[in-house]
Amino acid sequence: MKYLLVVSYDGTNFAGFQRQKKGERTIQAELEKSLKILLKQDINVVASGRTDSGVHAYNQVCHIECDEIADFYKFVRSMNGILPADVKVKSIKETKLHARFSAKSKTYLYKMYVSDIDLPLYDNFVRISCNINLEDMKKASELLIGEHDFANFCASGSEVQSTVRTIYNIKWKKVGEELHFYITGNGFLYKMVRNIIGLLIELGKGKINYQQFKDYAFGNLNKKFTAPARALYLYNVKY
Secondary structure, three states, rough: EEEEEEEEEHHOOOOOOOOOOOOOOOOHHHHHHHHHHHHHOOOOOOOOOOOOOOOEEEEEEEEEOOOOOOOOOHHHHHHHHHHHOOEEEEEEEEOOOOOOOOOOOEEEEEEEEEEOOOOOOOOOOOEOOOOHHHHHHHHHEEEEEEEOOOOOOOHOOOOOOOEEEEEEEEEEEEEEOOOEEEEEOOOOOOOOOHHHHHHHHHOOOEEEEEEEEHHHHHHHEEEEEEEEHHEEEEEEEEE
């Protein structure tokens, strides 16, 4: 039987989603360890995509193949009783989908707050100063929508065959001091979202201009401005 799991985690103390040969703590390893305890089987967890070290997820989607699970409610409660506090299963259902290859789009959320003071309760946010030009950042982000070669935003170490991706939508949401950046696409390259946000922040600070933003994004300027991982969340995956 094949099942689709929705998983939420705080990535702060994980070396990313994917199991590591070095034995570092990962979300996949924690899930597979808990599944073996509960189902008495060695089970491979396949995710919609890897998240990097320090990156979180509201709704990561995974699939597993195992013997029939009769009671989904009991399964979720039992899994969450075994799993550590920083990773939990939200739901499970029977599926024919492949968690990775059947995904149509993914949305990432990057959390910032606007203040000239380091405020408490914002440990997983990135602070930007009050004099930052948000309108310039919003205008520049529109250039990213559509199908483009995002090679300039891909960190070294990636093994993908193509760096062409399609961004369907970018949304900014400001509530009080909080500034949320949502980006939806058919897929994302290694550290792509963090490099996009980092470049947008450079523009907002006035360290680069609009033309330089375009050159860094799609031209010959190939320097990376990588924003911290702690503020990045896999928000949802659509099938």
